[in-house]
Amino acid sequence: MxxxxxxxxxxxxxxxxxxxxxxxxxxxxxxxxxxxxxxxxxxxxxxxxxxxxxxxxxxxxxxxxxxxxxxxxxxxxxxxxxxxxxxxxxxxxxGAPAVRHPVSRAKDKAYADMMMKLNRNWPCAAPSVIAGGIIGFLVGFFLILGWVLATPIGLGIGAFVGYSNCGHGETIRAIQKWIGTP
Incomplete structure (x- = not known):
């Protein structure tokens, strides 16, 4: 074994x-x-x-x-x-060499840049993400939406707001660049 x-x-x-x-x-x-x-x-x-x-x-x-x-x-x-x-x-x-996923170097570089900016701006964006999650939970808890659906929506909105305000929006631009890179 x-x-x-x-x-x-x-x-x-x-x-x-x-x-x-x-x-x-x-x-x-x-x-x-x-x-x-x-x-x-x-x-x-x-x-x-x-x-x-x-x-x-x-x-x-x-x-x-x-x-x-x-x-x-x-x-x-x-x-x-x-x-x-x-x-x-x-x-x-x-055996044969491992098959690599055909990801371009530009996509790899865009991903590395995005992750660097996400990590660098996290201390600034974290309060917005947490607040968005709490607000989403409370809205979902008290309304018919349900907290299971509303909490991730609140976290996503909080992340967008937090990362837009931190680093002058460089993280949001890096995410958009990574998504748009072939």
Missing amino acids: VLAAFLAAILVVPVGAVDAAPARAQVFRAGDVTAVIAPDGHEITVNLGSGSLATDAASNTLTVFDGKGRVSEVVPLGAVTADVAADQKSAVLS
């Missing part, structure tokens, strides 16, 4: 920034299992301290045996290929 969770975390969690490979190999350890991610991120070398590894081409799985030869784990490989070493103590897992 440790190996399956380990591989899932390594294969799912991105390492490095957009369009950048990690500068050096990264090493992860869990119990007696060590995994090394290659600098290009396309290969993972798994080493077992005790036990052995075997692949089953028919079911496309990697089987982990404990020190007594019993099956400890069976890891489905999917699109990943596993090359087990002759000593059956290590395997090199490789």
Whole structure:
């Protein structure tokens, strides 16, 4: 179970920034299992301290045996290929590079700019957001609208008012730029 969770975390969690490979190999350890991610991120070398590894081409799985030869784990490989070493103590897992969402650099830059301005102006905008949420809750509580619907509306109005007044509206313009960037 440790190996399956380990591989899932390594294969799912991105390492490095957009369009950048990690500068050096990264090493992860869990119990007696060590995994090394290659600098290009396309290969993972798994080493077992005790036990052995075997692949089953028919079911496309990697089987982990404990020190007594019993099956400890069976890891489905999917699109990943596993090359087990002759000593059956290590395997090199490789696969196609992760598919990146086709977001333009301009959209990435607009998003980073928007988040920077949201964070920078939050201390100024927070009272308006909180007041909008409270007013929305009270209006919804005392009227037929219902607080579940009115509170988010009040929060949104409070955020718009707060961020419009803070930083001379730079945050609202950054949000509009991010939405409008292809």
